[in-house]
Amino acid sequence: MEPALAYSHAKKAGRQAGRRILSIWLPDWPVYRLARACKLDVAKPLVLRAARQGGERIVALNEAARALGAARGQLLADAQAVAPGLSVFGEDPDADRLALKRLADWCERYTPWTALDPSPVYEEPDGLFFDITGCAHLFGGETGLVQDLMARFAGFGFPARIAIAPHPGAAWALARYGRRAITLIGPDDVRSALDPLPLMALRIPLSMVDDLARLGVKRLADLHRIPRAPLVARFGKFLAQRFDQALGHDAEPISPSAPEIICRTRLQFAEGLVSLPDIEQAIRLLCDEMVPLLKGAGRGARRLQLHCFRSDGVRFAIMVGTSVPSADGAHLAALFSDRVTGFSHNQGIGGLEIGHGIETMVLHVMNADMVQAHQEALEENARKTRLKRRPADLGFLVDRLGNRLGFERVGRVCPRESHLPERAVVFIPAVAGIRPLEEGRDPHDWRVEERQRVGRPLRMLPCAEPVDAIAEVPDGPPRRFRWRRVVYQVAFSEGPERISPEWWQAGASVFARDYYRVEDEEGRRFWLYRDGVLGRETACPQWYVHGVFG
Amino acid sequence: MVCAWGVRVSQIFSAELAVTSNFSFLRGASYGDELVMTAKALGIAAIGIADRNTFAGIVRAHKAAKENDLRFLPGVRLVTQDGFEVIAYPTDRPAYARLCRLLTLGNRRAPKGSCYLTLEDILAYGTGICFVAMPPRVPGKLFTAGLARLAQAFSGSVWLGMARLYGADDARRLKALSCLSDDLQVPLLATNDVLYHEPERRQLQDVVTCIREHCTVKEAGFRLEANAERHLKPPAEMARIFKGYEGALCETERLVERCHFSLDELAYEYPDDVFDDQLAPQALLEKLTYEGAAAKYVMGVPEKLQATLAYELKLIGELSYAPYFLTVYDIVRFANEKNILCQGRGSAANSAVCYCLGITAVDPTEIDLLFERFVSAERNEPPDIDVDFEHERREEVIQYIYAKYGRDRAGLAATVITYRARSAIREVGKVMGLSEDVVGAMAKMTWGWSSTGVSPKRVREAGLDPDDRLVAISLTVASELIGFPRHLSQHVGGFVITRGALEEVVPIQNAAMDDRTIVEWDKDDLDTLGILKIDVLALGMLSCIRRAFDFLEESYGIRHGLRTIPQGNAAVYDMLCEADSVGVFQVESRAQMSMLPRLRPRTFYDLVVEVAIVRPGPIQGDMVHPYLRRRNGEEAVDYPSEELRQVLSKTMGVPLFQEQAMKISIVAAGFTPPEADGLRRAMATFRRNGTIYDFEHKFINGMIERGYEPDFAARCFKQIEGFGDYGFPESHAASFALLVYVSAWLKCHYPDVFCAAILNSQPMGFYAPAQLVRDAREHGVDVLPADINHSDWEAKLEFVNAVSGSEASAGFPSYRKRWGSKPRHRCAVRLGLRQIKGLRAEAGGVIADRRLAGYDSVRDLWLRTGLSPRVIELLANADAFRSVGLDRRDALWGVRGLGGWGQHKKGQNGKMPATLPLFAHLENAGFQSEPDVYLPPMPLGEHVVNDYATMRLSLKAHPVSFLRTSLQARRVITHAMLDEMKDGAWVSLAGLVLVRQRPGTASGVIFATLEDETGIANIIVWPKIFERYRKIVLQSRLLAVRGRVQKADGVIHIVADWLDDWTHELTSLTDGRVGMDEHGLAPSDGVKNPVGDPREDGLRKLYERQLRAARLMPKSRDFH
Secondary structure, three states, rough: OOOOOOOOHHHHHOOOOOOOOOEOOOOHHHHHHHHHHHOOOOOOOOEEEOOOOEEEEEEEEEEHHHHOOOOOOOOEEEEHHOOOOOEEEEOOOOHHHHHHHHHHHHHHHHHHOOOEEOOOOOOOOOOEEOOOOOOOOOHHHHHHHHHHHHHHHHHOOOOOOEEEEEHHHHHHHHHHHOOOEEEEEOHHHHHHHHOEEEHHHHHHOOHHHHHHHHHOOHHHHHHHHOOOHHHHHHOHHHHHHHHHHOOOOOOOOOOOOOOOEEEEEEEEEEEOOOOHHHHHHHHHHHHHHHHHHHHHOOEEEEEEEEEEEOOOOOEEEEEEEEEEEEEEHHHHHHHHHHOOOOOOOOOOOOOOOOOOEEEEEEEEEEEEEEEOOOOHHHHHHHHHHHOOOOHHHHHHHHHHHHHHHHHHOOEEEEEEEOOOOOOOEEEHHHHOOOOOOOOOOOOOOOOOOOOOOOOOOOOEEEEEEEEEEEEEEOOEEEEEEEEEEEEEEEEEEEEEEEEOOOOOOHHHHHHEEEEEEEEEEOEEEEEEEOOOOOOOOOOOEEEEEEEEEO | OOOOOOOOOOOOOOOOEOOOOOOOOOOOOOHEEEEEHHHHHHHEEEEEEEEEEEEHHHHHHHHHHHHOOOOOEEEEEEEOOOOOOEEEEOOOOHHHHHHHHHHHHHHOOOOOOOOOOOOOHHHHHHHEEEEEEOOOOOHHHHHHHHHHHHHHHOOEEEEEEEOOOOOHHHHHHHHHHHHHHHOOOOOEEEEEEEEEEEEHHHHHHHHHHHHOOOOOHHHHHOOOOOOOOOOOOHHHHHHHHOOHHHHHHHHHHHHHOOOOOHHHHOOOOOOOOOOOOOOOOOHHHHHHHHHHHHHHHOOOOOOHHHHHHHHHHHHHHOOOOOHHHHHHHHHEEEEOOOOOOEEEEEHHOOOHHHHHHHOOOOOOOOOOHHHHHHHOOOOOOOOOEEEEOOOOOOOHHHHHHHHHHHOEEEEEEEEEOOHHHHHHHHHHHOOOOOHHHHHHHHHHHHOOOOOOOOOHHHHHOOOOOOHHHHHHHHHHHHHHHHHOEEEEEEEEEEEOOOOHHHHHOOOOEEEOOOOOOOEEEEEHHHHOOOOOOEEEEEEEEHHHHHHHHHHHHHHHHOOOOOOOOOOOOOHHHHHHHHOOOOOOOOOHHHHHHHHHHHOOOHHHHHHHHHHOOOOOHHOOOOOOHHHHHHHHHOOOOOOOOHHHHHHHHOOOOOOOOOOEEEEEEOOOOOOOOOHHHHHHHHHHOOHOOOOHHHHHHHHHHHHHHOOOOOOHHHHHHHHHHHHHHHOOOOHHHHHHHHHHHHHHHHHOOOHHHHHHHHHOOOOOOOHHHHHHHHHHHOOOOOOOOOOOOOOOOOEEEEEEHHHHHHHHHHHOOOOOOOOOOOOOOOEEEEEOOOOOOOOOOOHHHHHHHHOOOHHHHHHHHHHHHHOOOHHHHHHHOOOOOOHOOHHHHHHHHHHHHOOOOOOOOOOOOOOOOOHHHHHHHHHHHHHOOOOOOOOOOOOHHHHEEEEEHHOOOOOOOHHHHHHHHHHOOOOOHHHHHHHHOOOOOEEEEEEEEEEEEHHHHHHOEEEEEEEOOEEEEEEEEEEHHHHHHHHHHHHHHHHEEEEEEEEEEOEEEEEEEEEEOHHHHHHHHHOOOOOOOOOOOOOOOOOOOOOOOOOOOOOOOOHHHHHHHHOOOOEEEEEO
């Protein structure tokens, strides 16, 4: 019988002649991606879980886990009952996608035309398409290219399957359902290579595969036998289109990926700029031009790149980052100026050379976040009347310090919710602590929200120091104590404030502390505590001084 | 008592009035009884428990306080929407009623589990209530204003709660409160705002706070308390820390003196308007009882029974329970009128009055009754009558009750859902910040365990280090959390009905189900207070039996009811002795089936024993084997003592029933009857607090003192322990035995009727439709496939001669027919459309209604029924078009051709019109003629798999039969051949796994039931073997076993020695050929290790595919 569905598109096919498409499939990509990222041992059973229908299910797993009897789609609890000892991790589709995109970029070493496979069998892309037409000879032919690719992927720890065919549909099908890990077929062998493959090789939904299987259509070969019209009436054009794409009757382009640039400004100069003030001036111009672009999009720059093209054909780039999204031209320019001061005519300070001058400068915003609009006028007013800090002001300082010294070196203390005084503050990178005012609560407020109307000492001792004290039992304040060989007579006292240990911390004390604010006869004020509740916890509690007021 | 400076502290009256129990879910960290007992021990004079917007915990505390002889104030902590907190104690019964109304109001307008109140509500309902306003840490304007309004409205009844919680500013805070109290003329009241009974509970309190706040303990910060001071403190300590505020301590006494209300005042009033009769309830009850007796005993009521009735009625009269009996009678009468089958169960079956009223069905002349078990004057508890109704029609009964008494007088009892081992560990692990897999591993340790903690040994087995700090803490805290109430849920069917308004007795909440309301107390609470509860339960078997009776009348013209089935039929007992009991009520489980041939029941009482013996009680007490030995005459029947002869004579000297165990504790261990009852309750509820060990000591010593063997004493106690979980009194067993007999009678004499009835009552029972159908066919019943032209929604009976013989038997494999030689019935069972997965009842109804002379094509069905192509596809998939000459594939092709499928998109529902109405009439004229399409015929194996996929059963063949050739080559025998095997022989078997069980009573042994085309085989897997083949045992659908045959009393087991998973072999069925195909699409050897197998590259995705094929097989039912 004449194959009814495989009608010919002579024109399209002609245009596609000689095309060579490589499809690479990375089975269980998320697991191996994670294993590489976190340096996990792939010989151990690893599975990724995610909330799916009916609870936590396994969404990807490695060979070792499969050998123990776990399977994709299985309920995690079931899998653990069968195979105790699975290492379970959460899925991270964003990271997977990003890593795959990076991998695709890296593969541009083979061909500029690399793309993520847009038709995954499951939910997220797990393969790549390369258009290697005319590229293979650079790597010793298709066999050489594929072997090189395989070896490198194996080096990364990614199992892969590869097929090269005259069009994406066939390459996709053979990479996934071919008999071998590597399949290379010419234009004349497509039909015979595809015929025995199951229908899933067509990139159609599994439900459609099931429906067709029930009608006895299980392989691509079976599809040839069915008249096209009734088939399309029952399963839609999509099936026919996929079938045509597999056989190469229907064109399917591959679009390469490129990095995203959010917005850019550009300046060209008649003569190369050589003086530092000129350069700074130019930067300022570029930044100012950027401001309306950013504001129009309601965003603020987080990462910017300045490309300087020298007249002698050399290009260099400077990257700066900000701690808060910024659309302030002066601020952005200042960040660059700090870096550009390192420029010089000859090789030297900072290693950047202006040489014969800079002809062109291009400023790219690589990364931007949404910013909330401010009422400029009102804020100006507020700043004039009250010297109130704006978080943005602090942000400018942190940016400038950070861009010079490295952001990891700029830190600040931050209040932490803990009843224990020595745990109540924490050092954090300054960049992390700066956030816009939220819900009327000032994050820099050091008062411990309303819980205490009684303050704690401004000066805390790095370590509480033991003292000898005489006090009323069981929980009275000290009457007299000796600290650093000086005896103090207590005149006034307040307390106790009882703080129990954080029992969940390793090495936590078992004693609760009774803190007292005391004032001696000469008006010196101390913060003392008794370690342990008398009777309940200890028979003879030790006293400490933990801080000094004033 | 005068409170003044200098009074000795021990004389200070001290009451703790702001106590939160763990019924303030995820806030309080102690049980009510712990708080009460600690208060008593510390010398606190009175305790008031006030949970957050609920009375759910007060009954337990009330009971504990009564037992410990402590003054107890039931209260509630009212928390308004804007955060104003005030504790309310009712002074008298009307004030309590108002509080209940207030809470009901708040509950009913909030979603389940919360309560929305405002200060205005409190003001509106506050008369007669003593208020203690609880200030926040820093009393703000909101609090001051609220307090001022409250003080103004209820001057003299409002206090300002003052707690000293060891903050840095305690002194200033107390002073500020004192000023506030002077300003507003509201006296201060000293309290410790208690969250737990002892400081050691701080950890648990921190953890529950984190669970509530959905954070880890490290993130919790200031949400946790700074210290562990919110525990109960002795009066002297209170006096010390409130030095300078002695007046505030004395105020507690004033408040306590003002509140007279006790929960004991909720004297329960039975609804008395059940009948409009002029007679008083007692007289009416007597009249109805004697009328019923006369109707039941046509030959005259036996004298003994008359005496019993007189005695029971006298006792009922004395305790004035008559209205209760009448209420139940009324519900049962309603059910009878509506032809809803019902039967009383439980201890009510001990009452001859209940029997005469038609509530229960156990003839008091046949079974010795123990009326005291049901109603006793000393226990002073209301009788508890549980009635089972057909599960599908119970809703009618419930709605009747609502309609008759109104929602303000009837409500469902609550069930307190508590933390079980698994949920406790999960929650605590999450709070402790343990990783998901560690938490998972910890939760898994509790597999099959319930309410006890986890031992270090199990921890190590799970691959965790019990000495690890976090793991150790988590396990300790989790074991404390086990048993904590988590939320209230609705009881399965316990109805509370009152004479007055229910919401004045107990607050009412919304239930999760629409149109349902629940009260805040569970059945134990209701018991404690003596409040009437009627259990309206659902029983699937009753639905099945009612259907069977309908079929009998319709097809055979025989009218039967539960009580008219002929008793003592030898054929029925013969059948049961052979363990031929698939589908029979209660005795169809594997354990029961292996017990039947050993027990060989011949009389009704044997059935009672049969039902009761396979329960945790007798098994844990190791009473089963002695009983069997004595019954088989292998051991002499003797009694440990003369006094026990009376107790145990019915069961050959072996205690089997709950009552017997209780009686032993009285007769042999010297317990008083209330003590014995306390023991039973202790088993069920208070497992955690160690009282059980006191009982154990007393019980065993008591028996040894009276000269019993220590071993016998220990076993008796173990048995009582077993009853704790699943109490099975004799009367209850007797009620069930009656249903056992009825269902067995139906199955024995009318297997066709029984099969159709039980199929229509699914889901119920132990077996899936496939096994029920198979069993019916083994008994010679013809089962016909579901078909668009023959089937209704439900299965029905067809006269065999009306069906062409060829259709009935064509293609059916020859089943073993035990009863085949002698036909006892005339009908064939036609499967209903309900068997088709995914098809809805309305669709089934439409198909049957519009059938007329029959459908002649897919298109005809579609046009006449107007069903969407999706629905018709379900029918095609189920192969229901055979009568129009289409097999599954052709029908599917036809359905697809109806159109409306278009582009294959997500969410496509196939409802798009396929043909414009204008052209509809042209359909038959070939308007849309298509070229003929050749579809390859579907192999039988694939048909069978698809049958299973769409209907969970196949009439065409058994899946395993297709593998027989290859199985034979591997020397695998059929299950039928097991009969001929000798005890101890080695055999290999393979079959679909029907059931996997790991009973708690069998110390880790796994029981599995396999099925092949010839029958069923029972496999035993010992723990050692299980550990080795764990994965295979738990996962296989098609399981291969090699092992030794064990035969005893006609019961055959195979003790597994080697197991393998052959599930992948089923894949070959969908591909229509067995074995490998040249393109490697269905290779069977590599499938287990598909991806990356160096031998085979072409196996990608096959695993997924194979799993899909295996998924089509019905999943086994697993119990642990």
